[in-house]
Amino acid sequence: MINFDFVDRRETIATAAFVCWHCDEPTCAQVCPADAIKKYEDGIVGSSLKPRCIACSNCVLACPFGIPKLVAPAEQMMKCDMCYDRTSVGKRPMCATVCPSQALAYVTPEAIAQTRREKPVNTFQFGSQTITTKVFMMAPAGVESISIDVADYTWEGENEAVPQAF
Amino acid sequence: MAKLPETLDALTEQFGPHLNYAMPEGPAEKLVKTHCCFCGQQCGIQLKVRDNRVIGFEPWEEFPFNRGMLCPKGVKRYMQDSHPDRLLEPLMRTADGFRKATWEEGLDFTARRLRELQEKYGRDAVAVYGGASLTTEKAYLLGKFARVALGTRHIDYNGRLCMVSAGTAYKGALGVDRAPNPWSDIPKAEVLFAIGANIGECAPITTDYVWRARDNGAKLIVADPRFTPIARNTDLYLPVRPGTDLALLMAMLHVIVRDGLTDADFIAAHTTGFEKTAESVAPWTPQRAAAVTGVPPDAIERAAHLIGESRRVMIMHARGLEHQSKGVENCEAVVAIALATGNIGREGAGCVMITGQGNGQGGREHGQKCDQLPGQRSITDPAARAHVASVWGISPDEIPGPGYSAVEIMNAIHTGEIKGLLSICFNPLVSLPDAGFTREALERLEFFGVIDFFLSETAMHADVVLAGSLQEEEEGVTANVEARVIHIQKAVDPPGHARADSAIICDLAERLGRGRYFRFREPREIFEELREASRGGLADYYGITYERIDAEKGVFWPCPSLDHPGTPRLFEEGRFFHEDGKAHFMKLAWRESGDPVDEQFPIYLTTGRVVSQYLSGAQTRRIGALVDQYPEPKVELHPKLAEKHGIRNGDRLTVTTRRSSVTLEAMVVRTVRPDTVFIPYHWPGKRSANLLTHRTIDPRSKIPEFKVSACRLEKAGGAA
Numbered sequence: 001m002i003n004f005d006f007v008d009r010r011e012t013i014a015t016a017a018f019v020c021w022h023c024d025e026p027t028c029a030q031v032c033p034a035d036a037i038k039k040y041e042d043g044i045v046g047s048s049l050k051p052r053c054i055a056c057s058n059c060v061l062a063c064p065f066g067i068p069k070l071v072a073p074a075e076q077m078m079k080c081d082m083c084y085d086r087t088s089v090g091k092r093p094m095c096a097t098v099c100p101s102q103a104l105a106y107v108t109p110e111a112i113a114q115t116r117r118e119k120p121v122n123t124f125q126f127g128s129q130t131i132t133t134k135v136f137m138m139a140p141a142g143v144e145s146i147s148i149d150v151a152d153y154t155w156e157g158e159n160e161a162v163p164q165a166f
Numbered sequence: 167m168a169k170l171p172e173t174l175d176a177l178t179e180q181f182g183p184h185l186n187y188a189m190p191e192g193p194a195e196k197l198v199k200t201h202c203c204f205c206g207q208q209c210g211i212q213l214k215v216r217d218n219r220v221i222g223f224e225p226w227e228e229f230p231f232n233r234g235m236l237c238p239k240g241v242k243r244y245m246q247d248s249h250p251d252r253l254l255e256p257l258m259r260t261a262d263g264f265r266k267a268t269w270e271e272g273l274d275f276t277a278r279r280l281r282e283l284q285e286k287y288g289r290d291a292v293a294v295y296g297g298a299s300l301t302t303e304k305a306y307l308l309g310k311f312a313r314v315a316l317g318t319r320h321i322d323y324n325g326r327l328c329m330v331s332a333g334t335a336y337k338g339a340l341g342v343d344r345a346p347n348p349w350s351d352i353p354k355a356e357v358l359f360a361i362g363a364n365i366g367e368c369a370p371i372t373t374d375y376v377w378r379a380r381d382n383g384a385k386l387i388v389a390d391p392r393f394t395p396i397a398r399n400t401d402l403y404l405p406v407r408p409g410t411d412l413a414l415l416m417a418m419l420h421v422i423v424r425d426g427l428t429d430a431d432f433i434a435a436h437t438t439g440f441e442k443t444a445e446s447v448a449p450w451t452p453q454r455a456a457a458v459t460g461v462p463p464d465a466i467e468r469a470a471h472l473i474g475e476s477r478r479v480m481i482m483h484a485r486g487l488e489h490q491s492k493g494v495e496n497c498e499a500v501v502a503i504a505l506a507t508g509n510i511g512r513e514g515a516g517c518v519m520i521t522g523q524g525n526g527q528g529g530r531e532h533g534q535k536c537d538q539l540p541g542q543r544s545i546t547d548p549a550a551r552a553h554v555a556s557v558w559g560i561s562p563d564e565i566p567g568p569g570y571s572a573v574e575i576m577n578a579i580h581t582g583e584i585k586g587l588l589s590i591c592f593n594p595l596v597s598l599p600d601a602g603f604t605r606e607a608l609e610r611l612e613f614f615g616v617i618d619f620f621l622s623e624t625a626m627h628a629d630v631v632l633a634g635s636l637q638e639e640e641e642g643v644t645a646n647v648e649a650r651v652i653h654i655q656k657a658v659d660p661p662g663h664a665r666a667d668s669a670i671i672c673d674l675a676e677r678l679g680r681g682r683y684f685r686f687r688e689p690r691e692i693f694e695e696l697r698e699a700s701r702g703g704l705a706d707y708y709g710i711t712y713e714r715i716d717a718e719k720g721v722f723w724p725c726p727s728l729d730h731p732g733t734p735r736l737f738e739e740g741r742f743f744h745e746d747g748k749a750h751f752m753k754l755a756w757r758e759s760g761d762p763v764d765e766q767f768p769i770y771l772t773t774g775r776v777v778s779q780y781l782s783g784a785q786t787r788r789i790g791a792l793v794d795q796y797p798e799p800k801v802e803l804h805p806k807l808a809e810k811h812g813i814r815n816g817d818r819l820t821v822t823t824r825r826s827s828v829t830l831e832a833m834v835v836r837t838v839r840p841d842t843v844f845i846p847y848h849w850p851g852k853r854s855a856n857l858l859t860h861r862t863i864d865p866r867s868k869i870p871e872f873k874v875s876a877c878r879l880e881k882a883g884g885a886a
Contacts, residue, residue, distance in 0.1 A: 098225055
């Protein structure tokens with residue numbers, strides 16, 4: 001339930017591992033025609049509910065982060081639910097527990113800001129869509145939000161300021 | 167005699183490697199707190215057990231070394247249990263394949279053949295191979311078995327392919343073979359220098375320690391021919407040409423001496439021989455080293471200043487330095503830099519080897535090395551022989567002298583000097599250099615017996631295979647990368663008719679007429695004898711008990727008495743382990759690799775690991791998820807080199823050395839030097855990187871030069 005890949009293996013050894021970001025206003029749930037995706041009281045967005053999911057893939061297509069996956073044998077969308085079985089009994093999610101570099105960590109943003117050089121951010125800009133999330137990304141200090149659309153980095157004229165997040 | 171009894175395809179069909187994807191379901195009956203078997207970090211892990219089967223894992227967050235963290239090998243390690251390829255009873259070779267045999271048959275035959283060969287050709291005509299993934303009890307038992315039951319001087323182990331260069335250097339310079347600092351020192355360093363250590367892939371948990379140091383403001387310097395995963399978060403990257411680390415280190419020491427960055431008080435009070443070392447680096451200006459290493463002179467200057475100007479430096483090194491025909495000198499140069507700058511024996515200051523194999527540290531301390539007896543004692547030291555002989559209840563004269571190292575044993579099999587081999591926990595056909603030569607040697611054996619849990623590529627050549635046990639099927643101890651002695655718990659019984667390794671070895675001793683020296687009913691009794699045998703030695707375990715390990719979450723040796731707290735950090739206050747209490751600088755001298763590049767073979771070949779595989783892959787090539795992560799070996803090469811040869815990413819590429827050729831898929835990346843190609847070595851047969859490597863060994867440590875061979879490239883026909 002984690003998306004992991006090299007960013008661009010030819011150019012760099014850098015990798016990226018993404019769990020579900022658990023959006024405050026989850027696009028996946030908004031587009032679900034079967035109302036199968038629920039956001040719980042603690043802010044965690046669950047996998048699709050098996051009795052309701054019609055395996056239509058709307059959520060797979062709509063999620064701006066590309067997180068949900070249609071699991072064919074189960075005929076159901078499944079994604080990270082923050083290891084509900086573990087976190088509900090006081091444990092950390094498995095990914096953050098075993099992560100050998102602690103690139104994935106289960107701590108509060110306030111706590112991690114004390115121990116790391118980078119800064120936790122949870123506001124993402126996808127074109128005109130602004131998304132805030134329960135999961136934070138560690139960004140270089142001084143960055144307020146992270147743009148994911150390449151167009152946000154391109155130079156289109158002398159009067160346009162180019163936000164260089166990285 | 168020892169040719170394959172059937173075609174490779176038929177053997178593979180029957181014995182694998184098959185990929186295990188089965189995910190056992192249902193709740194666990196119990197959680198067993200033990201350790202991962204796949205590398206020298208020895209991360210704490212809890213195995214889930216039901217119906218005498220390991221069915222999964224839980225992180226063990228209270229274990230201080232890894233605090234629950236694991237790498238993909240650890241997460242999937244349980245998939246080796248209940249594996250369809252497991253050997254469930256002894257196998258005997260027949261004219262047309264292996265047949266199942268009883269234990270009586272298998273053990274009788276093995277003992278009889280070993281004795282026959284010794285009677286016909288002499289005691290030293292049989293050799294024993296051990297392994298550094300064995301528990302310390304098994305390693306100790308095997309050393310005693312070779313010397314007491316067989317009476318051969320030839321026993322060595324696959325740790326000879328791991329960290330013996332560092333061991334030799336540290337023993338010579340510092341008086342003891344051990345990483346001097348606990349890992350908790352790493353986050354306290356101001357400067358970290360990783361050289362020849364692909365920490366992210368080969369010691370994944372250590373990445374967290376490095377990142378914590380970074381978060382505390384530490385500078386990171388990485389020297390490697392490849393831009394390894396930790397290199398992308400570094401202050402200074404030194405792209406050293408394969409086999410030239412010594413020139414880089416000598417030039418750094420040159421700058422440290424030239425610019426007065428040494429710790430003169432420390433050198434005067436705690437060391438000997440500094441002048442001759444300083445003299446030996448005098449000609450090694452950064453300009454000269456730059457021409458040899460391919461690292462810019464100003465980068466060498468900067469690295470030397472970062473290290474020389476700090477008194478909290480940790481230098482971390484691994485196989486990249488050691489797998490060279492001057493591996494010992496490389497490590498001596500590291501130690502020299504640490505000593506010259508006084509960066510040793512303090513919190514956040516020291517040089518540490520990163521041991522690679524599961525029990526890489528513990529497996530080398532108690533007597534399966536050809537030149538050592540238990541307690542890291544020299545086999546040529548009369549006092550050591552007398553002590554160990556008294557523990558074993560034999561005369562010191564009965565202990566044979568030093569034997570051949572692992573590569574030398576294979577050479578002696580090839581020449582016919584050694585006729586019989588008993589091997590456990592070793593897959594030399596994949597892991598030794600020049601695999602074509604290894605295959606020829608195995609085919610010349612008059613008798614080859616193997617103790618193993620899977621039929622490895624090497625075991626396919628055996629006359630008899632005794633079905634042994636996995637790490638989690640027998641209690642014992644290992645020592646992790648920090649020399650923290652930890653407790654391996656037995657989680658399950660061996661399946662089917664497979665048996666505990668130590669019981670197999672004791673039963674063989676019985677059949678060789680030496681059973682009275684091997685009356686061990688369980689590993690605890692072996693450990694009790696080991697404590698006595700190691701007592702007073704460098705690796706003194708006398709004060710360590712299973713109960714203490716459990717209560718204290720590991721005990722660092724030396725631990726000479728039950729009330730001794732153990733020794734997490736060596737050399738505090740500049741006290742070294744030589745008789746004079748001082749550290750000894752070693753004279754450094756440059757020499758070329760044993761397989762130099764020339765016009766015919768103009769490219770450097772270097773080999774190493776990927777994060778999802780372990781050593782020869784005998785275990786990890788059977789675990790589906792790990793194989794999927796990196797299914798086939800690829801040749802990493804730089805776009806510039808690829809362009810020169812008309813090679814695109816995904817093309818088939820033939821790499822040829824003075825030994826052999828291998829054709830693999832090209833992986834075009836900017837993360838490797840343009841004069842170097844890299845191939846991971848975990849695979850057998852035609853995909854084996856070790857078909858290409860050479861058998862040159864370091865004259866002192868006897869480690870092969872895996873990290874530098876000369877090769878040429880050709881685009882191969884056919885689709886990718």
